[in-house]
Amino acid sequence: MKLFFIVLISFLSLLQASKGFDFDEKELETEENVWKLYERWRGHHSVSRASHEAIKRFNVFRHNVLHVHRTNKKNKPYKLKINRFADITHHEFRSSYAGSNVKHHRMLRGPKRGSGGFMYENVTRVPSSVDWREKGAVTEVKNQQDCGSCWAFSTVAAVEGINKIRTNKLVSLSEQELVDCDTEENQGCAGGLMEPAFEFIKNNGGIKTEETYPYDSSDVQFCRANSIGGETVTIDGHExxxxxxxxxxxxxxxxxxxxxxxxxxxxxFQLYSEGVFIGECGTQLNHGVVIVGYGETKNGTKYWIVRNSWGPEWGEGGYVRIERGISENEGRCGIAMEASYPTKLSSTPSTHESVVRDDVKDEL
Known part of the structure; x- marks a missing residue:
């Protein structure tokens, strides 16, 4: 019974956070009211600030809340909210949460590698909409925290998806293993690229599970993969x-x-809440994510369903719908510039699964 209440309280806390943070226009009329709003926001998100930081953080919060208010009054297909990033500056946000420097790592790595092929080249018909969440191929939204490891989360989510599709088993995998061990080209919390991460998983015989090698948002750990037992999920390569x-x-x-x-x-994007994102963004690729589907609104706006790694309280439960099919070839926010996926051609289960199934066969 005690465990039930702990789980219930945790669920209600997550539900409350996912609802976002609403405010009334009257709370913006005076400096005192905005300060009370800031205090309420801090309580809602359990944010603590040192006393000497209070005024600076309040000024940032005031700027962001006014931006949210003005933007939401416009006729846009997306809305903003005062989320947990509301008292950090745009520069701080980019540095901590959109600082993977994908373009930088691509330049250092050179031309794209992989198998050299595109297995879906001859596909002529696709469904009008797809959502891999509904097909059970997507784990719960995760949180990279203030570590620039989005490249690892993007890689892992794609591997989790193809593993489910090929083996019919959804396994949450270890981003921390990539942060700790895939260090030849990628740089842990300082950013990275999905392509060498796929290569690392293939060349190292797979990747451990989240349960056996949990995430701790730090890149000062040594690689512990060889000393950890348990299930390992493999891929054949990437394209x-x-x-x-x-x-x-x-x-x-x-x-x-x-x-x-x-x-x-x-x-x-920092303060995104819901709707189809058509906001201004360039093509300076700085954040790794994973597309888990696509669709179209009732008024005909096409979109990608994108899973982020900033926790379930950001956006639409941790997701953002990004406009699809725009005139620029790169896609909205450069989404079509650096797309890749792991290949797993057989339904061969992981090593741990094989042992379990052989044991079952023996019993039968």
């Missing part, structure tokens, strides 16, 4: 989607979740 082509990207997403990089550094 790239032809760049700057949303139609080709659509073919891939129709068959599996796909890792992509985007420019997530705008103020609107």
């Amino acid at each position: 790239h989607v032809p760049e700057n082509d949303e139609e080709e990207l659509l073919k891939a997403v129709a068959h599996q979740p796909v890792s992509v990089a985007i420019d997530a550094g705008s103020s609107d």
Whole structure:
């Protein structure tokens, strides 16, 4: 019974956080009212600030809350909210949460590698909408915290998806293993690229589970993968989607979740709440995410369903719908520039699964 109440309290806390934070226009009329609003926001998100930081953080909060208020009064297909990023500056946000420097790592790595093929090239028909969450191929939304490890979360989500599709088993995998062990080209909390992460998983015989190698948002740990037992999930390799082509990207997403990089550094993206994001963003790729589906609104606006790694209280339960099918070849926020996916051609289970199933056969 005690365990039940602990689980219930945790669920209610998460539910409350996911509802976001609402405010009334009257709370913006005076400096005193805005300060009370800031205190209420801090309590809602359990944010503590040192006393000497209070005035600076309040000034940032006031700027952001006014931006949210003005933006939401406009006729846009998306809304903003005072989320947990509301008292950090745009520069601080970019540095901590959109600082993976994907473009930088691509330049250092050179031309794209992989198998050299695109297995979905000859696909001629795809469903009008796809949502891999509904098909059970997506784990719960995770939180990279203030570590620039989005590349690891993007990689892992794509591997979790193809593993479920091929083996019919959804396993939450370890981002921390990539942060700790995939260090030849990727740089842990200082950013990275999904392509070498896919190569690392293939060349190292797979990746551990989240349960056996949990995330701690730190890149000062040594690699512990060889000393950890348990299940290991493997892939056969990876492929790239032809760049700057949303139609080709659509073919891939129709068959599996796909890792992509985007420019997530705008103020609107920082404070995004719901709707189809059509906000201003460039193509300076700085954040790794994964596309888990696509669809179209009743008024005909096409969108990608994108899983983020900033926790379930951001956006639509941790997701953002990004406009699809725009005139620019790169796609909204550069979403079609750096798309790749893992390949797992057989339904061969992980090593741990094989042992379990052989034991069952012996018993039968």
